[in-house]
Amino acid sequence: MKQSRTKKQLALLIMGAYLSAALTPAFSADPPPTLSYSWPTNAGPLDPRGYSPNQMYAQAMVYEPLVRYTAQGTLQPWLATQWTVSPDGKTYTFTLRDGVKFSDGSPFNAAAAKANLDAVLANSKRHQWMELVSTLERVEAPDELTLVLQLKHPYYPTLMELAQVRPLRFAAPDAKPGTPVGTGPWVLTQTRRGEYDRFDRNEHYWGAQPAYGSVLVKVISDPDSRAIALQTGELDLIQGAEGEISPGTFVRLRDSGFKAAISAPLATRTVAMNTGLAPTNELAVRQAINQAVDKDTIIAKVLHGLEPRADALFASNMPYANLGLKALPYDPQHARQLLDAAGWKLSSGKTIREKDGQPLSIELVFLGPSALQKSLAEIIQGELAKVGIEVKLRAEEDGSLVQRQREGRFGMIFADTWGAPYDPHSFVSSMRYAGHADYMAQRGLPMKDAIDHKIAEVFAQTDDSKRAEGYREILTTLHDQAVYLPISHLTAISVSGKKVDNVQFGSTLFDVPFEVMRPATGKP
Incomplete structure (x- = not known):
């Protein structure tokens, strides 16, 4: 009898330990970390086909291209996994990446891509600076994962222009007006005018999830105030080629122990x-x-x-x-x-x-x-x-x-x-x-x-x-x-505190690769 009670007690202890382990994360797990950054103005409405006041670094966070420009000066597959060009240079056929979703869960497919490109063509005067827009005759979507661009005449920079931040990136066609919904690693979740923009991870992202759960972009127009915010720990990162801080301040921060880097000429x-x-x-x-x-x-x-x-x-x-x-x-x-x-x-x-x-x-x-x-x-x-x-x-x-x-x-x-x-x-x-x-x-x-x-x-x-x-x-x-x-x-400059690791430059003047950065594992 005594032995039986001991077994029951042991079973209860094991069950209690199991329940504790199962329930504890739901109540005590740390939230994913937030990276704090800054910009002189708010991100804007983030229309993928819009210009000022849309900020390009933010458009690059939310929307993605068919092909991506690399720091080595080459193009790599992105939302398109491969492409072919006809011998006469007038037909580009893209095979789209399977399984990609917009941040609202809707599918990215050839019909969605065509809807975005047709919207550009419908407003071609606005985008006449981009030669591809006036050269593009029509867009076809013969099946779910095939997108065809028919040009009026050969145009050698076609792929390069498809890699640019705007206007040839893709938003969910059925998204509510004014709601930025892309396929990129980040989603704009909150904006306070003159204060900040908050970007959270896109949980539907087809690629690797960023290590940071959020990027908080604080609106700081004055370069000296931005430097002070970094020094006091209000910011984790200053990066860009838009005069975010003066060259003299960059040198001072670098010499005082902040992690600092300069990009190749851009x-x-x-x-x-x-x-x-x-x-x-x-x-x-x-x-x-x-x-x-x-x-x-x-x-x-x-x-x-x-x-x-x-x-x-x-x-x-x-x-x-x-x-x-x-x-x-x-x-x-x-x-x-x-x-x-x-x-x-x-x-x-x-x-x-x-x-x-x-x-x-x-x-x-x-x-x-x-x-x-x-x-x-x-x-x-x-x-x-x-x-x-x-x-x-x-x-x-x-x-x-x-x-x-x-x-x-x-x-x-x-x-x-x-x-x-x-x-x-x-x-x-x-x-x-x-x-x-x-x-x-x-x-x-x-x-x-x-x-x-x-x-x-x-x-x-x-x-x-x-x-x-x-x-x-x-x-x-x-x-x-x-x-x-x-x-x-x-050149672009980057200055960060000890809490941030793997800080890298984007391949252009207009993107900051927050998705590859991660919290430092050591003590700050």
Whole structure:
């Protein structure tokens, strides 16, 4: 009898231990960790086909492409597992990844992909900067996992443009209006205007689940405040190529023990000059500006050596851009001689040159919230003053800056290239469309029509050697006409605390790969 009671007691103990083990996680399991990041503004409505105020880093978190651009400059299968191109270059056939779902659980298939691309075609004027949109004749979905793009004519950058952040990514066709539903690893779950955006893991994601359960993106517009937030532990990560913190602050944080890294060059930091507006409509003035600005000093003092000098519009490692173009050398004395010969004289006792009673005065427009652009603008202003050119600085918010670009209301304006996978083809393509700073900058060139015609020829060219020659003609002409003042090749920076591991850069300027980052396993 005693032995029987002992067995019952033992059974109860075992059952109790089992129940305790089964129930404990439901009540005491730690929630998945949150990564805190920041951005100057809210993410926006996150329409996959929308532009400003939609923020590209956030669109890249939520929406995915058929093919993805890699840091090695290649394309890899993504929502499409394979593709073929017809011999005439006009038909692209994609096999879609099986089993992919949108974050609301609905299936991603050829019909959903076609609905998204048809929506782009239905509003093609909005997306005319992207040549593929005007080249795409129709989209077909012959079966659930096959998507066919029929082009009007061959267009060599087709796959590159499909890899871009917008507008050719995919949202659930039946999602409620204003609800961002994509196939990406993150879902926008909460927004507080002027405070933060919260992204949670997409539990339906077809790929590996991120180690973080959420990314909390705090709205911090001031770079110094962002740095303080990192130092106090309010932020885990600062990363990007948009001037999130100043180069000097980056160096200070790096030297004080924060984990810090610099990406490979991603794009070109440049100033565009308006050839349709006096006085930058004169070649001699544009050439003088190029020779009067000491880029090496700017890179050393303002950029703290974090970016290599740029001598042409595109870096030589970009496709079709290794042309051996040489920048006009820094030579203020020769700049003065150019201006003198062009009739811009500096009278005794004056600091600003004049011609026909008009001062040599130029308005330089920059993004007001960007402390880096402000510093660069002030240095350029000081450099040009030394040769008798007055530069009036005009700070603008993002929306009004875009409006000035569209209307050509600038003498000079920061007009950075877009980086891979946009450079050079998408950036060059946009030069033909009013509304882009580059079109407005070039509109006064006597050979503008010829440049635009050559751009169209290049994109339809199936012979690679002829395509390369076309690019040489376009880029050499713009270089010789001194339309741009290239300064440096943009890099992204990353600074993080000890709580974050596996911090990596995205393959473009516009994505931050939160999904590969993970909490550090050691003590902070």
